[in-house]
Every structure is written in structure tokens, then in C-alpha cells.
Amino acid sequence: xxxxNTSYAVKxxxxxxxxxxxxxxxxxxxxxxxxxxxxxxxxxxxxxFFYGGEGITNCPPxxxxxxxxxxxxxxxxxxxxxxxxxxxxxxxxxxTYRGNQYHLFEWNCNTFSNEVAQFLTGSKIPGHITDLPAxxxxxxxxxxxxxxxxxxxxxxxxxxxxxxxxGQR
Amino acid sequence: MxxxxxxxxxxxxxxxxxxxxxxxxxxxxxxxxxxxxxAISEDASxxxxxxxxxxxxxxxxxxxxxxxxxxILKDGDSLNQHGIKxxxxxxxxxxxxxxxxxxxSSSTSCTSQVGSSSGSSSGPSSAAHSSSVGSxxxxxxxxxxxxxxxxxxxxxxxxxxxxxGSANFMELQQQMQSQLMSNPEMLSxxxxxxxxxxxxxxxxxxxxxxxxxxxxQQLMERNPEISHxxxxxxxxxxxxxxxxxxxMMQEMMRNQDRALSNLESIPxxxxxxxxxxxxxQEPMFSAARDQxxxxxxxxxxxxxxxxxxxxxxxxxxxLPNPWGPPSSTDPSEGGGGTGTTGSSTAGSTNPxxxxxxxxxxxSLGNGMFSSPGMQSLMQQxxxxxxxxxxxxxxxxxxxxxxxLAQNPDMASQNPASSPSTGTNPAQQLMMQQMLQMFxxxxxxxxxxxVQFQQQLEQLGAMGFINREANLQALIATGGDVNAAIERLLxxxxx
Numbered sequence: 001x002x003x004x005n006t007s008y009a010v011k012x013x014x015x016x017x018x019x020x021x022x023x024x025x026x027x028x029x030x031x032x033x034x035x036x037x038x039x040x041x042x043x044x045x046x047x048x049f050f051y052g053g054e055g056i057t058n059c060p061p062x063x064x065x066x067x068x069x070x071x072x073x074x075x076x077x078x079x080x081x082x083x084x085x086x087x088x089x090x091x092x093x094x095x096t097y098r099g100n101q102y103h104l105f106e107w108n109c110n111t112f113s114n115e116v117a118q119f120l121t122g123s124k125i126p127g128h129i130t131d132l133p134a135x136x137x138x139x140x141x142x143x144x145x146x147x148x149x150x151x152x153x154x155x156x157x158x159x160x161x162x163x164x165x166x167g168q169r
Numbered sequence: 170m171x172x173x174x175x176x177x178x179x180x181x182x183x184x185x186x187x188x189x190x191x192x193x194x195x196x197x198x199x200x201x202x203x204x205x206x207x208a209i210s211e212d213a214s215x216x217x218x219x220x221x222x223x224x225x226x227x228x229x230x231x232x233x234x235x236x237x238x239x240x241i242l243k244d245g246d247s248l249n250q251h252g253i254k255x256x257x258x259x260x261x262x263x264x265x266x267x268x269x270x271x272x273x274s275s276s277t278s279c280t281s282q283v284g285s286s287s288g289s290s291s292g293p294s295s296a297a298h299s300s301s302v303g304s305x306x307x308x309x310x311x312x313x314x315x316x317x318x319x320x321x322x323x324x325x326x327x328x329x330x331x332x333x334g335s336a337n338f339m340e341l342q343q344q345m346q347s348q349l350m351s352n353p354e355m356l357s358x359x360x361x362x363x364x365x366x367x368x369x370x371x372x373x374x375x376x377x378x379x380x381x382x383x384x385x386q387q388l389m390e391r392n393p394e395i396s397h398x399x400x401x402x403x404x405x406x407x408x409x410x411x412x413x414x415x416x417m418m419q420e421m422m423r424n425q426d427r428a429l430s431n432l433e434s435i436p437x438x439x440x441x442x443x444x445x446x447x448x449x450q451e452p453m454f455s456a457a458r459d460q461x462x463x464x465x466x467x468x469x470x471x472x473x474x475x476x477x478x479x480x481x482x483x484x485x486x487x488l489p490n491p492w493g494p495p496s497s498t499d500p501s502e503g504g505g506g507t508g509t510t511g512s513s514t515a516g517s518t519n520p521x522x523x524x525x526x527x528x529x530x531x532s533l534g535n536g537m538f539s540s541p542g543m544q545s546l547m548q549q550x551x552x553x554x555x556x557x558x559x560x561x562x563x564x565x566x567x568x569x570x571x572x573l574a575q576n577p578d579m580a581s582q583n584p585a586s587s588p589s590t591g592t593n594p595a596q597q598l599m600m601q602q603m604l605q606m607f608x609x610x611x612x613x614x615x616x617x618x619v620q621f622q623q624q625l626e627q628l629g630a631m632g633f634i635n636r637e638a639n640l641q642a643l644i645a646t647g648g649d650v651n652a653a654i655e656r657l658l659x660x661x662x663x
Contacts, residue, residue, distance in 0.1 A: 010239070078239040088262045091201030119260045122238030 007077035010120045011043045012113060013061065013069035014129065030139040036070065038129045040113040043072075044120060045082045049089065051112030055099035056089055078120040088119065104149050105133035194255035196248075198222055198235075200263060209248070211255070216244045228263045236260040624650050633657055 016022065016036030026034040041050035041064075048061045062068045080088075092115075101107055110132070114125050124130075136142035142149075194211045196218075197204055205225055209218055215235065223230045235242040237251050237259045253259060410417070618625070621643040627650050628639045638657060646652035 007239075076239060078236075079241045080236055080239070081241075084234050084236075084241075084262050084264070087264060088201055088260075091262070095202040118258075119236060120239055 007079050008044055008081075010075040010078050010117065012073040012075050012117065012125055013041045013043050013048060014071045014073060015039045015041075015066045016070045017066065030136065030141050032135065032139065034132070034135065035128075038110065038132055039066065040110050040125060040129060041069075042075075042113050042116045042120070044078065045085065049116065051097050051102070051109045053099055053102045055102075056093040056097050056112070073126065075117050075123060075125070076121040080120055085120075089116075092116075105137065108133075194248075194253075196253055196255070197258040198225075198261050199258050200226070200261045204258075211248060211253075213248055214244070215242045215246045215248065218242075218248060219244070222261065226261070226263065232264045234262040234264060236262070621648055624648055624653065628653065628657075 015038070017039045018037040020036075022034050022037045026032065039050070041048045043049075043061045046061070047058050048063065049056060049058045050064075051057070092112075097112055110125065110129050114130055117123060117125050137146070192211055193208045195206050195208050197206050207218070207221055207225060209221055216230075219230045219233050219235065222228075222233055222235075226233075237253055237257075240251060242251060242259070618640060621640065624643050625636065625639055628643075629636070631654070633639050633654070635657075639653065642653035642656040643650075645656060
């Protein structure tokens with residue numbers, strides 16, 4: 001590793017937004033075991049970044065209303081500096097990760113985490129997280145709940161958004 | 170030049186020569202906004218790569234930042250060195266002239282807005298809001314006009330502290346409001362500002378501000394009493410006196426609450442209270458709720474445990490109960506007396522605007538529902554009434570609630586012991602019923618006849634020979650034989 005470049009640790013914070021309910025109820029309701037409903041966020045440069053109904057948001061690590069993460073996955077290190085990263089996020093926030101594009105199954109926090117993880121380190125986030133929507137949708141229950149779920153935006157409170165135009169709705 | 174056929178002649182216009190012409194590889198270059206495939210020699214250096222990219226993306230080379238596998242590609246490196254091969258993706262960030270300032274500044278703008286404006290212009294605005302908050306002792310209680318005032322005046326204040334880029338004034342106002350609401354100290358500080366006090370002593374100005382707000386106007390239309398109140402200078406002055414002196418205000422509040430509870434004990438008084446509440450407070454609260462997440466009262470520190478609150482919660486009480494603990498609250502009894510708040514079991518939370526069900530998550534149910542999952546769900550639901558509404562408006566939810574309400578027994582045998590679901594046919598049935606409903610009522614795994622086979626036989630043995638009717642009854646009661654029998658007996662002519 002070049003002595004000139006500092007590398008920054010990149011971690012993936014994984015939260016179970018069902019707080020254990022999914023683990024208990026999923027075999028009953030879905031017919032298959034899901035250990036959790038995963039919400040992820042990328043933690044780098046001492047800040048936590050995630051995507052939700054309000055767009056890309058950042059906060060101190062573990063600072064959302066979800067509290068401390070269920071697990072922390074080490075994604076490696078990156079040389080991307082904070083400045084470049086912020087540029088990158090601003091561009092993303094204006095183009096492909098605006099708040100109104102949020103979709104619980106198809107374009108969600110995990111999609112974002114995956115993309116940012118690849119940008120920062122070149123590696124993807126664990127498959128069991130990104131495969132979750134497909135798993136749920138493959139059950140009759142998931143299919144039936146789909147209209148309800150389509151309308152939910154997960155937006156944990158406690159952060160600042162990167163919408164580009166502050167206050168734009 | 171010579172060998173590389175129809176591919177993009179990367180090295181054609183370059184002065185620098187490639188040491189050896191390796192094969193061309195196609196590398197995808199991805200920016201946040203789009204991506205392009207760039208063909209380049211695999212032995213090329215990063216500089217050459219950047220040249221090609223700058224042409225394609227129409228950006229200057231020094232604006233380009235290339236990232237691969239977490240490393241920033243420096244000009245001196247070669248693509249080979251980083252292991253960039255055919256078909257791989259390299260990330261690109263194009264540095265804009267004004268850097269990353271936008272993102273950072275807009276996120277800090279709200280806080281600095283609060284900071285700067287709290288000095289000068291927010292003084293009067295918060296004065297306005299607290300004056301309205303101080304309700305008078307008159308027969309018609311002056312409900313909190315908090316958010317309305319601030320919005321009316323807030324426009325001016327944010328104008329004066331402009332310079333926050335593309336900040337949306339409404340947003341800023343709201344931010345300021347919520348800051349103020351959540352920080353009572355700041356409020357009292359502001360109150361002590363002599364400028365503020367000056368403002369407050371001018372009733373005309375106050376009145377003007379209040380009336381200027383469109384929400385206020387609407388309210389005034391609906392409730393002429395409010396406009397009467399506003400037009401009464403004596404009353405206004407008293408209100409402002411109150412507002413100026415927070416201690417007096419608290420005293421007022423307490424007196425009012427005491428008066429309210431006295432009213433309650435007078436025969437017929439409760440109804441009067443209720444009427445008063447629904448006429449006045451409810452629209453106020455809904456107006457307030459739109460702007461705030463929190464209860465405007467909570468910032469005052471008064472003892473707002475008056476008799477009016479339960480009348481709001483008791484209507485909604487049945488909702489959390491179907492999931493509640495088997496022993497305590499019962500859906501049908503939910504309505505209850507005046508004194509009970511939503512969660513009559515352990516501990517009570519004062520209902521607030523954000524928590525209209527007065528759901529104390531901790532007290533909601535034992536068994537499965539004391540799991541943190543359910544608690545947080547309940548909390549989320551209570552904090553976001555919209556979510557609750559969404560949930561409930563789904564058709565199947567309603568029918569589920571209905572069937573659960575019909576079968577309090579079923580509800581009480583809640584699936585807490587989910588591992589042992591198999592042993593309890595009634596639970597299984599309920600689950601299946603739920604699934605049925607979710608799936609639109611038709612796609613159940615078994616037909617009702619098969620499901621209720623056992624029960625049907627039982628009923629048959631007891632002498633109910635009408636299989637059709639039995640089946641109907643069983644479906645309606647969700648497989649509960651006893652309840653089915655009652656239904657059957659009730660419907661039979663003799």
C-alpha cells in the first residue's frame with residue numbers, strides 16, 4: 001500500500017428493522033425463515049450514510065432511531081477521500097438516488113449500500129441482504145402484501161439529507 | 170494504428186507512444202450519473218486512460234478522479250498495476266468547480282439559520298407563538314395557535330436572514346419551530362429579550378400577525394368565537410401578559426386544568442367539555458399536528474392531564490387491544506370510563522399529538538408482544554399516525570380486525586408460542602384464516618370444509634344436521650365449535 005495514500009475503513013452497519021420479529025414470525029407467515037428485515041448503511045469517514053424515503057442521508061454512526069446495528073460487516077478499506085466521497089454522494093443524490101425514487105423492494109437502502117460499497121472498495125455487500133426482497137416476494141404472503149409494502153418508505157430519523165436542493169420535494 | 174482494426178484507435182492522436190501495443194480491453198467507466206464503455210490498451214497508463222475519458226465525458230483531466238477496488242488511480246500508475254482487465258468497472262467522479270460545498274452547506278444551513286435568527290428576528294416570532302400558547306382563563310379556551318403564528322411571521326424572519334442558498338423558507342421555519350418547541354430553555358431566553366417584550370406589549374401588532382396566517386383565517390371562519398376573542402383587546406393584553414411571564418402562564422394552565430376537571434364532575438359537564446373539545450381543540454390540534462410532530466403542550470410543562478384528553482383516546486382504544494394481553498383490556502370494553510387512558514395496565518403515557526393512542530409501548534401486552542420488535546413497531550406506529558392509517562386502510566386489515574374482534578378468545582390465544590402452533594388447532598385456524606384474508610380469501614391452502622372437518626363432525630354428532638349451516642357458522646366463528654353452536658341456535662326458528 002502506498003505510504004502516500006491514507007486508507008479509510010469502510011464498514012457496513014446492518015440493522016434489523018423488525019427487531020427480531022421477522023425471525024420469530026417469518027416461518028409462520030412466510031413459510032421460510034428470515035432472520036431479519038435488513039436495513040443497511042455505509043459507515044466511512046466517521047459518518048453513517050444511508051438511503052431512504054428522503055434521499056441519501058447521513059448521521060453519526062448508530063445515530064438513527066434504529067439505534068445500534070445488529071451487526072457490523074467490514075468491507076475493507078478505501079482510498080477515497082471524504083471530499084471525493086461527498087461529491088460522489090451529491091451526484092448520486094441528484095441523479096439516481098433521489099428521495100422520490102425510493103422503492104421498498106427494488107430501489108432501497110440496500111441497493112444504495114451495495115453501490116456505494118462497490119464504489120468505495122470494489123466489493124459487494126453480502127448476498128443475504130440484497131436477496132431479501134426476492135425471498136419475500138416469492139412467497140404468497142409477500143405477493144399479497146405487495147401493495148401495502150409498495151407504499152412504505154423507510155426513513156429512519158436523525159440525519160441530514162443530500163438532496164442537492166434543500167427542501168425540494 | 171496498424172493492428173487494431175475497427176476498435177477505437179486510442180493511440181492515434183496521442184503524442185505519447187505506448188511501450189507495447191497490448192490487446193484492447195473494454196473497461197466500463199461509471200459515474201454517479203451514467204456509464205460508458207471505454208476501449209483502451211491493457212498496457213496503457215492511467216494518464217492515457219484519463220485522456221480518453223476526458224474526451225468521452227467532456228471534462229478536464231484534472232477534474233477526473235478514478236477509483237477502482239477502493240484505490241484512487243494516480244496518473245503515474247498503469248492499468249495493469251491495478252488489475253484492471255477487460256469487462257471490469259472503474260468508478261469515476263468528476264470534480265465540480267464548486268466542490269462538495271453544496272451538500273455540506275445545505276445540511277448545516279438549517280442549524281445556522283436557527284442560530285442567527287434566534288438572535289434578532291426570531292425574537293418576535295417566538296414571542297408571537299408563546300403568546301398564543303398562553304391560553305386565557307375565559308370560557309372559551311384559547312387553544313395553542315402556535316404554529317400558525319410562527320408561520321405567519323416566520324416568512325419575514327427568514328427573509329431577513331437570507332443567504333442560505335436555495336433554502337426553502339418553509340423548511341427553515343419548520344426547523345426553527347421544532348427547535349424552539351423542543352428546547353424550552355431557548356424559549357425562555359427569547360422571552361426575556363427586551364425587544365420581544367416590547368413587541369408583546371403592542372396588541373394591535375399581535376393581532377395583525379395572528380390574523381395574517383391563512384390557517385388561522387380558516388379556523389376563524391369555522392369558529393367565530395376565536396375571532397371574537399382576537400378582537401377583544403382586553404383579552405389580548407391579558408394573553409400577552411401571560412405569555413411574557415412564563416410562571417404566570419403555567420399558573421393559568423394549571424387553573425384551567427383544575428377548572429376543567431371540576432367541570433367534568435358536574436352532571437352534564439362532561440358532555441359540555443367534550444363538545445368544547447371537539448369544536449375547538451380538535452381542529453387546532455390537527456392544524457398543529459400538520460406542522461409539528463410533537464404535542465405543543467408538552468413544551469409548556471403544565472399539568473395537562475385534564476379531563477379532556479381521554480375523550481380523544483377512548484375512541485381509538487380498541488385498536489391496540491386485539492393484540493393486547495389476554496387478561497387485561499378487552500376490545501369491547503375498551504371505551505371505558507373517563508379516567509382511563511389508553512393503556513390501563515402498567516404505566517400510562519399522556520396522549521400527545523404524535524401519540525394519539527397513548528400507546529405506551531412497554532405496557533402493550535405480554536408474551537410475543539413484549540418483544541422489542543412489537544414494541545418498536547407500536548412506537549413507530551404511534552409516532553407516525555400516517556403509517557397506522559395506511560395500514561388500516563388496507564381492506565384485508567379491516568376484515569382481520571373484524572374477525573379478531575369477533576373472536577376475543579382467538580385473539581387471546583395469541584401466537585406467542587409460535588413453535589407450538591402445530592399443537593393448537595385453533596391457532597392454526599386463525600393463522601390460516603389470516604392467510605386466507607391476505608391472499609384475497611380464495612387461495613387458502615384447504616377448503617373450509619376440509620379445515621373444519623373435525624368441527625363439522627362434532628357438530629353433526631351433536632345433532633346439527635344441516636351441514637351447510639354448520640359450515641357457515643364455523644367459518645364465521647373461525648372454527649370455534651361453541652360459538653358456532655350458539656350461532657346455529659340463534660338462527661334456528663325455534
